[in-house]
Amino acid sequence: MKRLYLQIYLTIAVILVIATLAIGLMGRFAFDEARFDDMITVAGELAVNALPPPDASRARQQEAIERLHDMLRIDLALYSQGGERLAAAGRPLPPLNVKGPDAPARSHRGTWLVPLSDGRFLVTSIPRGPWRPGPWVLAALLSIAAAVAIGAYPLARRLTRRLERLRAGVDQLGEGDLAARVKVEGKDEVAALAASFNRSAGRIEELIRAHKMLLANASHELRTPLTRINMALAMPDGAADPKQQERIKDDIAELDQLIGEILLASRLDAMRTPELNEEIDILALAAEEAARDGITVEGKPATVRGDPTLLRRMIRNLIDNARRHGGDTAPGISVDVSGRWTMIAVRDHGNGVPEQERERIFEPFHRLAGSAESGRGSGLGLALVRQIARHHGGEVRCEGAEGGGSRFLVALPGHLSARI
DSSP states (O other): OOOHHHHHHHHHHHHHHHHHHHHHHHHHHHOOHHHHHHHHHHHHHHHHHHSOOTTSOHHHHHHHHHHHHHHHOSEEEEEOTTSOEEEEESSOOOOOOOOOTTSOSBOSTTEEEEEOTTSOEEEEEOOOOOOOOOHHHHHHHHHHHHHHHHHHHHHHHHHHHHHHHHHHHHHHHHTTOTTOOOOOOSSSHHHHHHHHHHHHHHHHHHHHHHHHHHHHHHHHHHHHHHHHHHHHHTSOTTOOOHHHHHHHHHHHHHHHHHHHHHHHHHHHHHOSSOSOOEEEEHHHHHHHHHHTTTOOEEEOOEEEEEOHHHHHHHHHHHHHHHHHHSTTSOOEEEEEEETTEEEEEEEOOSSOOOGGGTTGGGSTTOOOTTHHHHTOOOSOHHHHHHHHHHHTTOEEEEEEOTTSSEEEEEEEEEEEOSOO
């Protein structure tokens, strides 16, 4: 059963069916009205043989009625064909209007009128005291109650036990254990809640781990330009030459860029989807960014949906990375469409990225050997490229380029533009 409410509903329905069948069976065995009517009719037929003939004296008929009363323990009255009472025994019975041989066998208020084959009428009334269940009835009710209790306990206990484990997992997460997870059991709403909790806990753990790593690496990256600035400020007034002042400006610009990248990375971690969702001609956007460095872009006009500021930043980071590692040769940039994907390729002509490093370079602050010593880049550029691509439903990968160098390929959901 996949739905919890169906489990509860069917359990209640089964209990009701069992209770109804039990009550019906007890009622049938306790009192069967049809069988009772048959018994009265048979008793009337037997009474014809037990009573004296219609022309017998009233004394004989009274004696016979009293004898039947003593034997059957019921109230009796014998009437002639014309409605005259001939004899009676037991409690007085209410007068009845006899309408002939076709009168109903049963009258009202528990009194039965039975026409006899000799034309007379026998009236009987069975006194009914309060119904008192026998021991077997009480035992049956207790057995049904026990069966219902035993059947309902495993379901209720299983449900509450899963809820208890879920509560324990929430408490564990609230106490700071970010690895807290709960076991997903079944396919109902409680299982869906447990799976949702696990996803949320995993997302929280991922965000906190990313922020911790970001802060740790940011503190290291900020220390170098701050140290250079402090050294420059510690020099006597006027001692700094124009080159030193230019280096201070470069350090401040580096700090500003690094802080901007850290803030953008944190914002992307907190966002699930882009804040803006516009249709963008990605070929035109790439051409604008490439024109700043005098680079031409090849390809077909393609439309993607997303945040133009973030996509512009993604392309700018790819171009800066290609220029930083490609020497004096200009990067190659192209836009193409493959099925429902728009492909943006940026190729550099540098030494290339070792195959074992092609995935790690997208981690925050990870740089290839020699990059840190040369002071080229902060290690956040490619990490931001992957974050932006994934926020737009795409992905990025690095592969070796034919003839040397590296090729960064971004795939985004998109299609060909109307203009070609």
